[in-house]
Amino acid sequence: MSADPHRPTYHFLPPANWMNDPNGLIQWGDTYHLFYQYNPDGPFHARIHWGHATSLDLVHWQHEPIALAPTPDGPDGDGCWSGCAVDNNGTPTLVYTAYRDGAQTTCLATSQDGLRSWQKYPANPVIAMPPAGLDLLGFRDHSVWRENGLWQMLIGSGLRGQGGTALLYRSPDLRDWQYTGSLLIGDLEQTEPVWTGTMWECPDFFALAGRHVMIAAAWDGLPLYSFALVGSYEHERFVPDTSHKLDHGDVYFYAPQSFTTRQGRRIMFGWISEGRSAAEQHAAGWAGVMSLPRELVLNEQGQVAMRPVEELALLRAAHIQRREQTVPADGRLQLPELRGDALELLVELQPGAHGGCGLVLRCAPDGSEETLITYWPEIGQLVVDRSHSSLDSEVVTSAHSAPLTLKPGEPLQLRVFLDRSVLEIFANDRAAITTRIYPSRPDSHHVALLAHKNAARLIALDAWQLKSIW
Numbered sequence: 001m002s003a004d005p006h007r008p009t010y011h012f013l014p015p016a017n018w019m020n021d022p023n024g025l026i027q028w029g030d031t032y033h034l035f036y037q038y039n040p041d042g043p044f045h046a047r048i049h050w051g052h053a054t055s056l057d058l059v060h061w062q063h064e065p066i067a068l069a070p071t072p073d074g075p076d077g078d079g080c081w082s083g084c085a086v087d088n089n090g091t092p093t094l095v096y097t098a099y100r101d102g103a104q105t106t107c108l109a110t111s112q113d114g115l116r117s118w119q120k121y122p123a124n125p126v127i128a129m130p131p132a133g134l135d136l137l138g139f140r141d142h143s144v145w146r147e148n149g150l151w152q153m154l155i156g157s158g159l160r161g162q163g164g165t166a167l168l169y170r171s172p173d174l175r176d177w178q179y180t181g182s183l184l185i186g187d188l189e190q191t192e193p194v195w196t197g198t199m200w201e202c203p204d205f206f207a208l209a210g211r212h213v214m215i216a217a218a219w220d221g222l223p224l225y226s227f228a229l230v231g232s233y234e235h236e237r238f239v240p241d242t243s244h245k246l247d248h249g250d251v252y253f254y255a256p257q258s259f260t261t262r263q264g265r266r267i268m269f270g271w272i273s274e275g276r277s278a279a280e281q282h283a284a285g286w287a288g289v290m291s292l293p294r295e296l297v298l299n300e301q302g303q304v305a306m307r308p309v310e311e312l313a314l315l316r317a318a319h320i321q322r323r324e325q326t327v328p329a330d331g332r333l334q335l336p337e338l339r340g341d342a343l344e345l346l347v348e349l350q351p352g353a354h355g356g357c358g359l360v361l362r363c364a365p366d367g368s369e370e371t372l373i374t375y376w377p378e379i380g381q382l383v384v385d386r387s388h389s390s391l392d393s394e395v396v397t398s399a400h401s402a403p404l405t406l407k408p409g410e411p412l413q414l415r416v417f418l419d420r421s422v423l424e425i426f427a428n429d430r431a432a433i434t435t436r437i438y439p440s441r442p443d444s445h446h447v448a449l450l451a452h453k454n455a456a457r458l459i460a461l462d463a464w465q466l467k468s469i470w
């Protein structure tokens with residue numbers, strides 16, 4: 001598979017087959033643990049296991065034995081779905097969704113050998129049924145934390161006809177759970193600033209910079225996108241005052257989960273799904289990639305911003321830089337010294353008075369393939385145009401756009417990670433777009449800057465070839 005031109009080299013993914021959500025993120029001692037939804041039997045979603053990997057720096061990963069597999073007669077006979085990990089007084093404990101015959105229940109597993117092998121709790125499931133009397137869509141995915149000497153847990157769900165919800169439970173011991181109500185109920189009628197879907201998958205709830213944040217994956221019969229709510233939390237109720245999409249790549253940054261490091265940083269991973277046909281995924285033998293780790297902060301707008309962690313600098317190899325150049329009006333500034341498909345770019349561009357400016361990646365020499373990242377001041381959007389990303393007609397080519405309005409005099413600041421078919425874009429601490437592109441030509445490796453209507457000024461460009469993590 002290392003010869004596969006679309007397979008990322010510095011993003012985590014399993015040795016083969018299917019991966020989706022990050023699960024059970026935890027730092028234990030010095031070691032970071034990443035579990036993930038995994039099908040060891042093929043590059044498609046079925047009979048989900050928990051894969052497992054460890055790292056000392058969040059960047060380089062080592063594969064570990066499968067942590068959880070379905071028990072044929074158990075409540076997880078059809079799959080071990082998403083959940084989290086907690087430190088229960090020194091005992092590492094996984095709280096996960098067991099799936100069988102359409103039923104979703106809550107199960108536990110613990111480890112006695114330092115998170116290597118896992119034993120399921122004999123009396124699983126610990127929650128066998130959703131609360132009575134509610135007309136629910138789904139009952140899965142767990143966020144567990146300690147509060148006033150008790151465990152609190154959220155389970156993702158939706159109230160039919162009302163909106164997505166996160167059901168709140170309380171327990172003294174992770175085994176006996178009492179339902180205490182909805183932490184919050186979404187409103188199906190409310191579409192601005194973000195519609196939160198009919199059901200919430202993978203709710204994640206935590207304190208950040210003196211506020212509280214809930215992140216969840218909006219679902220409406222199928223995955224839509226992840227959103228963030230920021231607000232205050234008191235007496236087991238959460239009152240958000242800010243809501244927004246987390247990543248405007250939508251389904252390409254789905255079901256994210258975060259955890260707090262020993263230093264107190266809040267780090268998030270998300271599932272980067274595929275944008276090509278099932279037949280192509282089958283032929284490739286793998287599907288699904290983990291995002292780069294992103295540190296969460298609250299930005300000037302009071303929204304949740306994601307910053308790729310500083311440890312990623314470990315990957316930097318050959319460096320090029322440019323300072324103070326002009327990107328010609330309706331033209332391009334070519335960067336012949338920078339070619340590749342595993343790059344990090346830091347670009348600071350001052351747009352002209354009118355027209356867009358940005359970056360072109362993975363260009364073929366004759367322009368038959370290219371991916372454009374353009375800031376359009378007139379419409380206040382950062383747009384990723386994939387319409388010419390690939391000559392392969394089987395891949396998804398729709399555009400992405402994120403709201404972005406630069407303040408007077410504020411330059412466009414792009415931080416871009418390109419890893420073969422994966423593109424992660426961060427702009428000005430307030431816009432993120434993650435997506436997939438599948439250029440078909442081996443020479444689609446060129447990079448340029450572009451400007452429309454008026455010339456733009458390149459203030460600074462720093463770019464690195466990035467090393468493989470394996």
Ligand code: DQQ
Nearest residue numbers: 021037081082140201255
């Ligand atoms: N993926 C898991 C579910 C979760 C969904 C199943 C989100 O637990 O709701 O693989 O992608």
